[in-house]
Amino acid sequence: xxxxxxxxxxxxxxxxxxxxxxxxxxxxxxxxxxxxxxxxxxxxxxxxxxxxxxx
Numbered sequence: 694x695x696x697x698x699x700x701x702x703x704x705x706x707x708x709x710x711x712x713x714x715x716x717x718x719x720x721x722x723x724x725x726x727x728x729x730x731x732x733x734x735x736x737x738x739x740x741x742x743x744x745x746x747x748x
Contacts, residue, residue, distance in 0.1 A: 707713040 704715070707715050710716070
């Protein structure tokens with residue numbers, strides 16, 4: 694049980710740091726998802742505008 698508590702405290706200390714491992718990992722994931730949404734969404738919106746303009 695103390696091992697689990699020590700891991701939880703280490704996790705809590707890492708989250709509280711400004712440049713912690715967890716924060717940087719979540720930041721990388723968020724940046725990657727934003728990149729995919731941005732570059733996947735622009736062609737989709739362009740296609741939808743082109744399709745609507747043909748009506």
